[in-house]
Amino acid sequence: MMQEAFLHHVWQFQKFNSLSLLSTQAEPIQVLKVGYHNAHAGADFLEAHIQIDDVEWIGSVEIHLKSSDWEQHTHQHDQAYGNVILHVVWENDREVHRHDGTIMPTLVVKDLVDTHLLQSYADFMAKPTQILCQGQFEEVPYIRKLGMLDKALLLRLEKKAHYIMEIFAKCNQDWEEVAYRLLAKNFGFVVNAEPFVRLAENLPLKCIHKHRDSLFQIEAMVFGVAGLLEVIEENDEYQQKLKQEFKFLSAKYQLKPVVEKHEWKFLRMRPANFPTVRLAQWAALIGRNANLFSLMIYFNDTQTIESLFNISTSSYWGNHYRFGKSTETKVKSFGKSSLENILINTVVPLMAGYGRYKNEPMLVDKAIAMLEEIHPEKNHILDIWQELRLPIKNAADSQGALEWMKSFCQTKRCLSCEVGLFLLR
Ligand code: SF4
Incomplete structure (x- = not known):
């Protein structure tokens, strides 16, 4: 089935017989400049130069499968389409008019496109594989793939920056609060991210800062608001003491449990990743540093950031993975792979978001340089790329490859992909 994305490709690269073009009103058309592709709201190509019947026009080009889509999308009432100079369609099923009642100059390309291109596009899009170009x-060429990895990585950073700005707006424009909430989400490691976020949203950072000299009190607030002090495990004196402390602190700051115990997921998880262990580590990290955001953004070397995450929990969590059960083996500290996960999912997005906010592209460069120093992630999407022999040497590559799959392959945006453009050239 014909897709608008294909028509964009046909227009952008002029993949049609452009000799002696005529509009539906039999006016001669000459394309002087196709314009640049607009991925945002408004017409599809901006600043095009088109000669129609001896007059050169500069303006936008709008592309549709059917001419009637113009009215279907109510463009005739939209100012953003007021300077469209040419309507390019696959099929002309209705004459359409501008806001002022004049006929919109329309070019029909259905019979002008090379049938070989049409067939290879149809064959390509009909492939049954997850990655259409798999075979x-x-x-x-390698250079095309590298270019696409870079493009996808930049898109990912852009999306992350956008997400950070959304949190920023919710946090009264307080960057320390943004870092605090983002770290909470990250410490939840996907399965427990949501309860972690709810916890951070309901435990103000200022309460943590007021008790920075007592990890015990911070743990009381963290585990209390996390709903893990409601039921005391048999003979667990430490948990009982935390509960007592939380009773006092919750009255002082109007805190209350916001997560039910059963919402914390422990199943199919290594004990070192249990939410109780992660909560204890998060408590130690946020309690120890009053300016985590600045420390994460403006560190000068890898050792500084590594030492920031060299987290020492309270002694109880040295031999407990959860309340009520001690363990003979020492609980593993915050490891290298956890640190790298935080760097990828918290520190890099913060740099991208803050860099965009402050208009400091150096911060985005710093984020990319940091990703290049980190090991690539591992998951089934990256296994697919490995099978295709896409070289994934570091986290910049793996982040780019993940975005490539998500935003291009899975949505079949092959005509916006360097590989697809090469194959369908
Ligand atoms: S988006 Fe690119 S890599 Fe993905 S299937 Fe299409 S052509 Fe292949």
Whole structure:
């Protein structure tokens, strides 16, 4: 089935017989400049130069499968389409008019597009594989793939920056609070991210800062608001003491449990990743540092950031993975892979978001340089890329490859992908 994305490709690269073009009103058309592709709201191509019947026009080009889509999308009432100079369509099923009642110059390309291109596009899009170009991926030059990895990485950072700005707006524009909430989400490691976020949203950072000299009190607030002090495990004196302390602190700051115990997931998890262990580590990290945000953004070397996450929990969590059960073996401290996860999912997005906010591109460069120093992640999506022999040497590559899959392959945006453009050239 014909897709608008294909028509954009046809227009952008002029993949049609452009000799002696005529509009639906039989006016001669000459394309002087196709314009630049607009991925945002408004017409599809901006600043095009088109000669129509001896007059050169500069303006936008709008592309549709059917001419009637113009009215279907109510463009005739939209100012953003007021300077469209040419309507390019696959099929002309209705004459459409501008806001002022004049006929919109329309070019129909259905009979002008090379049938070979049409067929190869249809064949390509009909492939049954998850990655449509799977059988041809190896024949694409390496430089194209590298270019696409870079493009996808930048898109990912842009999306992360956007997400950070959303949190920033919710946090009264307080960057320390943004870092605090983002770290909470990250310490939840996907399965427990949601309860972690709810906890951070209901335990103000200022309460933590007021008790920075007592990890015990911080733990009382963290585990109390996390709903893990409601039921005391048999003979667990430490948990009982935390409960007592929380009773006092909750009255002082109007805190209350916001997560039910059963909402914390322990199943199919290594004990070192149990939410109780992660909560204890998070409590130690946020309690020890009053300016985590600045420390994470403006560190000068890897050792500084590594020492920031060299987390010492309270002694109780040295031999407990959860309340009520001690363990003979020492509980593993915050390891290298956990640190790298935090760098990728908290520190890098913060740099991208703050860099965008402050208009400091150096911070985005710093984020990319940091990713290049980190090991690539491992998951089934990256296994697919490995099978296609896409070299994934570091976290910058793995982040780019994940975004590539999500925003291009899975949504079949092959005509916006360097590999797809090469194969369908
Ligand atoms: S988006 Fe690119 S890599 Fe993905 S299937 Fe399409 S052409 Fe292949």
